[in-house]
Amino acid sequence: MRGLIKTFTGPVALGVLGLALALPGISTSAFAQTGPKATKIGQHSAWGTYSFTQDSTKVCYVLTVPTDKQPPSLNHGDMFFFVSQKPGQNVSFEPQFIAGYTFKEASKVTVSIGSKSFSMFTRGSSAWMENAAEEPALVAAMKGGTDMKVAATSGRGNPTSYVFSLKGISAALDSISSCK
Numbered sequence: 797m798r799g800l801i802k803t804f805t806g807p808v809a810l811g812v813l814g815l816a817l818a819l820p821g822i823s824t825s826a827f828a829q830t831g832p833k834a835t836k837i838g839q840h841s842a843w844g845t846y847s848f849t850q851d852s853t854k855v856c857y858v859l860t861v862p863t864d865k866q867p868p869s870l871n872h873g874d875m876f877f878f879v880s881q882k883p884g885q886n887v888s889f890e891p892q893f894i895a896g897y898t899f900k901e902a903s904k905v906t907v908s909i910g911s912k913s914f915s916m917f918t919r920g921s922s923a924w925m926e927n928a929a930e931e932p933a934l935v936a937a938m939k940g941g942t943d944m945k946v947a948a949t950s951g952r953g954n955p956t957s958y959v960f961s962l963k964g965i966s967a968a969l970d971s972i973s974s975c976k
Contacts, residue, residue, distance in 0.1 A: 838971055841964025845971050856881045856975030858968040862958040863943070870954055872896050877946065877960050879935060881975045889935045889969065891916075893923040898951040905948045907934065909941040909962070923948070939966045 837845040837856070842863075847856040859878035873896015880890050893905055899918035904926070907914040914934045916923035925931050938944060939962075946958045 838968075839964075840967040840971065842961035843964045843968035845968050847972070847975065853882065854975060856972035858965065858972060860960050860965075862946075863961050864959040866957045867954075870950075870956065872956065872958075875958055877944070879938075879969065881972045890928075890931055891925060891934050891938075893946055893948075895921045895923075895948060895950075895956075897921060899923065900949040900951050900953060903949045905946060908945040908947070909934075909937040909943075912937045918948070935969070938962055939969070 834846040834848040837847055839845070840858075842860045843858045844860070845856070845858050847854060849855070857878045857880040859876055862875050862877075865872045865875065875896055876894045878892055878894070880892065881888060882890070891907075893907070893916060898921050899905070903918050905916040905918060905923040907916060912933075914930060914937075915926045917926050925934065941962045944960045944962055946960065948956050948958075950956055
C-alpha cells in the first residue's frame with residue numbers, strides 16, 4: 797500500500813475526472829473534486845495515461861475500465877483498475893482496483909490473468925496487493941496477458957466479477973516509466 801491510501805483515496809478520484817473526458821460512459825458524479833487535477837498524457841488502446849502533482853510530488857498512472865461487469869442486474873457504479881508510478885515516494889508500478897461500491901469488510905479481491913492468480917486486500921472501495929513483493933509479477937502478467945479478470949464481494953455480500961482488456965498496457969506503462 798506504501799502510502800497509497802493517503803495519496804489516492806481523494807486525488808485519484810480527480811484523475812478519474814480527467815479520464816472521464818477521454819472514456820465514454822463514465823459518470824463523474826461519483827467523484828468529488830478535492831485535490832489536484834490530473835492531466836492526460838495519452839491513450840494506448842484500452843489504457844489512458846495521466847499525471848498530477850500533489851505536495852510537489854508528481855504521480856503518474858495508467859487506468860482502464862472494465863469491458864464486462866457481472867452480474868448485469870447489479871448497479872456496479874464506476875469501476876477502475878490502475879497502476880501508479882510515484883517516483884518521489886519510491887513507488888514503481890503499484891496496482892490498485894477501485895470499485896463503485898464498498899467492499900465486504902475484510903474481504904479479498906482476486907485478480908486472474910491466464911493461469912496466474914493474485915490476491916488483494918480491501919479497504920472501503922479500494923483494493924491493493926496483499927503482498928507488495930508480488931506487484932512486479934502482477935504487472936508482468938498484465939503485460940503478457942490478453943485480459944484480466946477481477947472477482948470481488950460487495951458490502952452487501954454480492955459476488956461480482958469484471959473483465960479488463962490488457963490491450964495497450966505495455967505501451968501505457970512504458971509511457972509513464974520515466975515519470976519524474
